[in-house]
Amino acid sequence: MEVPILKQGEVLIATFQAALSDADLEHLRRGLVQQVVRFRSRGVIVDVTAMDVMDSFASRTLREISHMIRLRGAETVIVGIQPEVAFAMVQLGLTLEGVATALDLEEGLAYLIEKFKNID
Amino acid sequence: MSKREITSRDSEARGGPAVEIVRSEAPSELLRELVAHLRQNRTLLREEWVVRISETRLLTAMTKEEIFAEATSVYDSYVEALETEAFEALQAYARNLSERIIPRGVETHEVVGIVLLLRDVLARSLFAKYQTDFKKLNRILDAYEPAANRIANTVAVGFVQERERVIRQQQEAIRELSTPVLQVRERLLILPIIGVIDPQRARQLTEQLLRGIRTNRAKVVVIDITGVAAMDVTVANHLVQTVEASRLLGATVIVTGLSPEIAQTLVTIGVDLGKMNTVGDLQGGIEQAERLLGYKVVTLAEPRQA
Numbered sequence: 001m002e003v004p005i006l007k008q009g010e011v012l013i014a015t016f017q018a019a020l021s022d023a024d025l026e027h028l029r030r031g032l033v034q035q036v037v038r039f040r041s042r043g044v045i046v047d048v049t050a051m052d053v054m055d056s057f058a059s060r061t062l063r064e065i066s067h068m069i070r071l072r073g074a075e076t077v078i079v080g081i082q083p084e085v086a087f088a089m090v091q092l093g094l095t096l097e098g099v100a101t102a103l104d105l106e107e108g109l110a111y112l113i114e115k116f117k118n119i120d
Numbered sequence: 121m122s123k124r125e126i127t128s129r130d131s132e133a134r135g136g137p138a139v140e141i142v143r144s145e146a147p148s149e150l151l152r153e154l155v156a157h158l159r160q161n162r163t164l165l166r167e168e169w170v171v172r173i174s175e176t177r178l179l180t181a182m183t184k185e186e187i188f189a190e191a192t193s194v195y196d197s198y199v200e201a202l203e204t205e206a207f208e209a210l211q212a213y214a215r216n217l218s219e220r221i222i223p224r225g226v227e228t229h230e231v232v233g234i235v236l237l238l239r240d241v242l243a244r245s246l247f248a249k250y251q252t253d254f255k256k257l258n259r260i261l262d263a264y265e266p267a268a269n270r271i272a273n274t275v276a277v278g279f280v281q282e283r284e285r286v287i288r289q290q291q292e293a294i295r296e297l298s299t300p301v302l303q304v305r306e307r308l309l310i311l312p313i314i315g316v317i318d319p320q321r322a323r324q325l326t327e328q329l330l331r332g333i334r335t336n337r338a339k340v341v342v343i344d345i346t347g348v349a350a351m352d353v354t355v356a357n358h359l360v361q362t363v364e365a366s367r368l369l370g371a372t373v374i375v376t377g378l379s380p381e382i383a384q385t386l387v388t389i390g391v392d393l394g395k396m397n398t399v400g401d402l403q404g405g406i407e408q409a410e411r412l413l414g415y416k417v418v419t420l421a422e423p424r425q426a
Contacts (some may be wrong), residue, residue, distance in 0.1 A: 079370070083330030086368040090361040095368070102370035103337055111370075 003028045007039055011112055013105070015047040025061045032065055036074050043112035044069050047105055049080030059094035066099040075115055077101065079108035150263040154246070155203040161245060166195045169234075169241045176237065178230045182221070190217065191234075198238060202267050207274050214278030222279075222286055231279045232272070239268045299325050301332035307339040308409050310402070314347030322358040329362060333371045340412050341366055342405040346377030356391040363396055372412060373397060376405035 002024055006013045012035060014028060032044055046062060048054070066076040077100040081089070089095070102108040158165065170191050173179060179187055193213070201210040218231070246264065250257035299321070302310050311329055333341065343359070345351075351359075363373040374397045378386075399405040410417060 078368075081368045083327070083334055083365075083369065086330060086365040087326055087361070089368060090365040095364045101368050103334065103339075107337075107339075107370055 003031075005031055005035055007035075007041070010040075010042040010116070011109065012036060012039065012041045012044045013047065014044070016050050018050055019053060020051075020058065022057055025058060029061055029065050029068070033068050033072060036069055036072050042074050042116055044074055044076045045105065045108045045112070046076065046078050047080045047108070048078060048085075049082070049104065052082065052085060054081070054085050054089050054094065056092065056094055059089060059096060063096055063099055066096075075100065075112060077108045077111050080104050150260055151202060151205075151267065154260060154264055155199055157246070157249060158199045158202070158242060162195065162199075165241055165245055166191055169195070169238050172237050172241060173234055176233065178233045178237075179226060181224045181226055190221075194234075194238065198271055201271050201274075202264075205267065207270065210271060211274050211278055214275045215282050218279045218282035222283055228276070228280060228283065232276045235272045235275045239272055242268070295321065295324065299328050301328050301336075303332075303336050303338070304406065305410070305413070305415065307337060307413055308342070308406075309333065309336060309338045309340075310342045310344060310406070312344045312347065312402075315349075317348060317351070317355045317358075319354055319358070322355055322362075326358065326362045326365065330365055330369060333366060333369050338371050340372050340374065340409040342374045342376055342402065342409050344377045344402045344405065345375065345382070346379070346402065348377075348379075348382070351382045351385060353389050353391065356386055356389070360391065360395065374399055374405045374409055376400065376402045 001018060001020065003014050003016055003020065005028075006015075012032065014032060020028070032046075035041070036044060044065075046065065048062075051058070062078055066078070069076045078096065079102045081101065100111065102111050170184075170188055173187060173191070174184070182190070194217070197210050197213045201207055221231075243261070243264065246260055247257065250260060300312070302312075304310050309329075309332055311325070311332075313325065317325070329341065329343075332338065343362075345359075359375070363375070366373045376399045378398060397408075399408050407417075
């Protein structure tokens with residue numbers, strides 16, 4: 001199942017609906033990295049609230065998305081990681097280093113807006 | 121039962137050994153005789169038992185009257201269990217007794233001790249009664265001892281089970297009490313940790329903290345470990361993991377109250393604390409958290425003189 005990418009002002013929002021296959025993740029990465037420049041977006045939010053498992057591939061892809069988008073001139077924030085998922089990830093050593101995280105969509109937006117303000 | 125009697129009669133007819141016959145047909149009768157004897161001498165035997173209990177300095181946590189009262193009901197339940205060979209009532213009584221005496225600090229060896237004493241006192245009275253008839257004594261003991269052993273067993277197991285139940289309950293209570301996640305300001309949680317952290321508790325702590333972050337929508341968490349005396353590699357790593365997991369939920373963690381000893385240990389064992397935000401004491405931690413959240417605390421007036 002592909003992940004829809006929504007545009008909201010200066011921000012792109014991608015919300016995971018269910019567990020994703022590796023191909024879906026690749027597709028998402030390509031889509032986000034292309035669209036962030038096409039829409040001249042300044043921020044990207046990836047909402048993973050619906051994910052109850054995060055494997056190493058998914059976590060690496062999220063990290064790559066974040067780093068690639070920074071190279072394309074925007075900020076990424078991952079939101080909605082569940083407490084159990086967070087702990088499982090940490091135990092597996094998947095700590096999403098260098099990637100911004102926030103509690104939920106609302107927090108993520110607030111984080112980006114704060115970030116934009118600092119830049120402006 | 122009747123089937124066994126028939127079998128034993130058969131073996132008699134075949135000229136089997138005489139002892140066999142008596143053994144298989146008599147136990148219930150013998151027990152009845154035994155119980156009658158114990159009922160008859162109730163006062164005397166109970167008295168003797170109580171004397172023996174105080175002589176051996178068991179149950180020192182209880183007064184003489186209490187011991188006597190308990191002894192009476194234990195004696196009666198004991199004889200009843202011998203008579204009916206039904207242990208449920210005795211088991212319930214043992215559990216009830218344990219419930220009452222455990223909070224008073226009665227130890228396992230004392231409970232086992234008094235039951236064995238009673239067994240002893242009763243056996244002695246049997247020796248005295250049947251000393252002239254050795255064969256009969258033997259048969260009586262054959263009937264008495266398995267039942268008495270089972271009773272001792274039942275009481276001891278009942279006591280230990282009750283004790284374990286109490287311990288489990290207390291452990292549960294301590295665990296519940298020991299991991300409070302408190303909100304001090306909006307979006308600011310503190311987690312004071314006191315005492316020894318074992319892996320199970322560490323796990324529980326993390327779970328509660330992560331859940332707390334979610335429900336309180338916390339942005340900053342201050343973990344205060346002033347009350348933690350020692351920390352080993354496992355716990356230190358767990359702490360690092362907790363910090364990282366909290367970050368994945370979008371919360372910053374500040375660790376406060378690392379004692380010099382713990383700091384030394386952590387440096388010596390080479391735990392990477394680079395990712396951890398540490399402040400000397402809880403006050404400093406809360407102040408930094410307030411700065412992160414954009415709070416500013418000002419004094420409005422001079423504090424009144426107390």
